[in-house]
Amino acid sequence: MISVKDIHKSYTKDSETLKGISFEIGEGKIFGLLGPNGAGKTTLMQIIATLMKPTSGTVEINGMSPDNDLLKIHKILGFLTTEIKLDPVSTPDHLFDFFAELYDIPQDEINSRKEKAFGRFGITQFANRRISELSTGMKQKISIAISLLHEPPVIIFDEPTNGLDILTSRQVTDYLKELRNEGRCIILSTHIFSVAEELCDEVAIIVDGKIVAQGTVDELTALSGEKNFEDAFFKIYVENHKEDQ
């Protein structure tokens, strides 16, 4: 569903943020991106989400290229990042209706989807409160509900559990599993190893703009010779970061 080929991205002439990233993800898979801050995860996700253009390389989603089918891609793509904050004076109810109209969802369908999404995340009782009056966790849940209201087959989540309490995190991870079981293709970036271990079918470790290791959590752990995935990650990181120095 997602094909990323030899993506390079430079913000300045002197340095390259992404240095030839390639991978493919199929239906019903969660693909995790792990790496330290500044490794290039967010840049890569923004390129896949069509919010940024690569310096070179191609991205295809369901065989479509942003160059030719940008709006068609937007119809099948859901993107969630903590960097996107909802309009503080709007209510969840208004926001849902607004985005549903932009996605051409019929009116009767809007109400049933809203009821389902708001019910699932416990938003219903806050539906008519302003976003600015709600907690961080509630805002994140509303963001998820709105980002996925068009039921996209391809989903990009940048740090979906960042800043959330343990209960809300659990709700989100359970939801991601459900989405995978429904056959959605998900790219996920996270700093939390337990989330990666629990959710990801495949993981890519990015260090200094390159994928330095890719495989299942078990494969990467075994390859590194460490006891657990967290230690494996540190080993891989240190080895590859040193090589670049």
Add this chain to the structure above:
Amino acid sequence: MKKAYVIFRWELNKIFSNWHKTVTLFLLPAVLMMLALNIFPLLINYMSTGSFSKKPIVLVSAPQSFRDYVKETADANVYSYSDMSFREFSDLFNVTERFKKSLSGGTVICFFAPGDTDDSFDNAVSDYYKEIINGNNKAESEAVIYLGYDLNSLSGGLRARQFRQGVLEHYQSSLVDRLGGEYANTGSNLFSVDAFNPVTKLMDNRSTADESASRIVPGMLLIMMYYCVYSLVSDMFALERERGFWSKLKMTPVAPSHIFAGKIMAIMVIVSAATYITALLLFLTSWANTANDAMSLLPFGMMLTPFELFILIVTIPFTVFVMTAACISTVFSLNKIQDITINLQLPLVLFLADFFLQMFRGTRPMTAEYFIPMHNSLALISEAYMAQEKAWHVIAVLAVNTAAALLVLRSVYRKEDLYDKRKRHS
């Protein structure tokens, strides 16, 4: 364009569902401008006279014809008169200190004198017309009207000038009808005024009220427009980019051009409506100014013909369009919200400077001014208030502002639409 309409509705709803924003955009600037217009003359009056109260016009030996004129004429009624006989005036004149103090306080004395005869002012004027009818073309009237005021008193000087232009000159013109006798019936229609046609009567006010309006109103409207555009562009573009909400909109299956169109339409509708309200309040301010103090920035009786009103109504949205385009360009050429805010405030300073230049300039706009985006609207509205507008002025202003806005938006749009095909092929 259906999606653009959805965004347009959304933006309108955001403003109107928030009473704080609604009041800030629609009423606050208009009310502040009205207050400024009314407080400014009071302060100047106070600084020059030491008193907030209005100074009357003191009439000395006022003839019956003038009393009748005042009764019949709204313009003349806006002053408060106190009558004095020649003897009373002489007594006052002798008390020099009291007289000086009165004059320096802004008092204006209007002195009617028949000349060397012992007759009244009215009879002296009547005799003059009779002599003309009798064939004495060299007849000269000795009847005179003096205006006395302190040359050093700012408010006294201004009030005297306004009283002379707004009342005495019209009164002098009316004398032929009041005292001309046979001369008025047979000879001249030079001073005829269609007293039954309200439009003609209103147009008589153009020299004072509309001249002031042409200096004050266009600049105020432009400042008001820019204030609203600046606030809305900051909210709809700068803050949304800062919050990442702009990215969320760009992730929807809506073409970036439609996102821009929806938001720009919303800004145009909101700001135009707010500006119309301000223009209406300024109009009411003028008509509520019955005291018509000499320092009034908007004297009584501001008026536009239907065509001039049409020009005002049409010019405003086009001006808002070009202002919006300029502000959007600033927002998308900078990254930090602090830089954007500072850069968006700079044009406000320029509009203030333009406003003050317009207030004090003694010449009409030059042809080249109609080709400067935004400033050309000031020139056009100013000319409309002076009844000097021409069709090509209107066409030039609308065309220049639209072309400038589209050019600026085209470059912003190309920069913002990452996958724009034209850019890829270039």
